[in-house]
Amino acid sequence: MRTRCQAVFLDAAGVIVLPDRDLVAGALAAVGVDVDPSSVARAHYLAVRQLDHEPQMREASEPYFRALCSTLEVPDERRSFAIQALAHLGDRRLSGRILWSEPAPGASRAMAALERAGIAVVIVTNSDGHAAENLRDAGICQTGAGPGVSVTEVVDSALVGAAKPDPAIFRFALRRAAAKPGSVVHVGDMLSADIEGAQAAGIPPLHLDPTRACRARGHRHLRSLNGIWRHVAPLIPPRGPDTVAGGAPSPRPAVLGASRARPRLVAGHRS
Numbered sequence: 001m002r003t004r005c006q007a008v009f010l011d012a013a014g015v016i017v018l019p020d021r022d023l024v025a026g027a028l029a030a031v032g033v034d035v036d037p038s039s040v041a042r043a044h045y046l047a048v049r050q051l052d053h054e055p056q057m058r059e060a061s062e063p064y065f066r067a068l069c070s071t072l073e074v075p076d077e078r079r080s081f082a083i084q085a086l087a088h089l090g091d092r093r094l095s096g097r098i099l100w101s102e103p104a105p106g107a108s109r110a111m112a113a114l115e116r117a118g119i120a121v122v123i124v125t126n127s128d129g130h131a132a133e134n135l136r137d138a139g140i141c142q143t144g145a146g147p148g149v150s151v152t153e154v155v156d157s158a159l160v161g162a163a164k165p166d167p168a169i170f171r172f173a174l175r176r177a178a179a180k181p182g183s184v185v186h187v188g189d190m191l192s193a194d195i196e197g198a199q200a201a202g203i204p205p206l207h208l209d210p211t212r213a214c215r216a217r218g219h220r221h222l223r224s225l226n227g228i229w230r231h232v233a234p235l236i237p238p239r240g241p242d243t244v245a246g247g248a249p250s251p252r253p254a255v256l257g258a259s260r261a262r263p264r265l266v267a268g269h270r271s
Contacts, residue, residue: 002233003204005119006183007152009173011164012125014189015208015225016107017100017140019044019068024099027089028074031081035072041102045189045211046071052191062087092134101138110225111141111149117234120152124173124186126193129158152177164188165197174201183235187225195219206231 010016021037028035047067050057057063065086066079074082090099111121123141125131132154136142141149155173162168174181181202188194189208198205199219206228207214207221214221220231 002229002231003185004183004235005185005232006179006235007120007122007177008114008228008232009122009124009170009177009184009186009198009203010111010225011186011188011190011194011208012123012127012131012135013100014044014048014104015187016104016111016123017135017138018102018104019099020097020102023089023097023101024068024086027085028072028082031078031085033074033078033082035074039072042211043068043071045209045213048190049211049213055192058192065090092130098134098138100134101140103140104225106224106226108140108149110228111151114228114232115150115152118236119232119234120177120179121149122152122173122177123154124164124169125155126157126163129156131156164190164193165200167197167201170198170201170203174203185232187222187228191216 013019018041021040024040025035025037047064047070050067050070051063054067057067060066062083065083068086069079069082086099089095089097092098114121121141123131123135132142135154136146136148139147141151141154143153144150153173153176155169155176157163157169160169160172162172164170170186174184177184182204185204185206186194186198187206187208188198191207191214195205195207205219207216207219208224209221210223212221212223222228222231
């Protein structure tokens with residue numbers, strides 16, 4: 001069953017953007033750890049799953065980078081150096097780089113299609129106050145005109161004063177979108193932050209799980225944002241030559257920000 005949506009809320013990390021594989025591999029190589037850059041995306045989703053299933057790890061320092069080093073199989077004797085290297089990379093003020101700058105598969109096309117269909121796209125992310133700036137500079141998305149896809153709003157936990165799974169951040173996003181919980185879905189990759197937080201706010205969650213590892217039946221799943229139209233439809237179906245059955249916009253060949261080419265210019269894991 002598809003939800004008639006006025007807005008779609010999207011997590012940032014893991015949903016619309018991934019850690020840049022080459023930056024991760026380069027940072028680890030500098031401390032004597034070799035990883036295959038092509039393994040970074042899958043390692044991210046496995047790291048998120050590990051954090052979901054090991055609450056004690058979420059309480060440690062640099063929890064995401066600890067989990068990522070685990071799923072990248074960084075040798076124990078190099079792990080502390082690897083965590084420090086990734087934490088340095090993740091702070092743009094120190095490294096001058098944007099770690100979260102690799103477009104997630106299908107994200108740019110999906111965001112643009114949602115906005116064309118009259119569905120507001122709101123990014124809801126646990127971040128450090130610089131999410132909008134980093135997403136814009138990485139060419140992923142921004143409010144208004146810019147190098148990436150134009151979205152309605154970027155909601156950053158550090159600026160709101162509440163972080164997922166606190167439902168307060170979702171209530172803030174609802175106010176910004178002028179929407180009610182029943183006319184919104186939230187897409188996220190982390191059970192403990194995105195799914196539980198959205199449910200606490202009364203918003204139907206969609207669990208983005210490319211590895212198909214989650215067997216929970218209490219929420220819906222999708223493998224990438226390419227599959228978003230199986231779960232949502234415009235609140236008021238648009239009419240015109242750019243729509244197909246069910247109110248979804250017909251695909252367009254090019255969307256700003258969809259290219260694999262991206263700036264080498266980022267932050268630790270933010271949900």
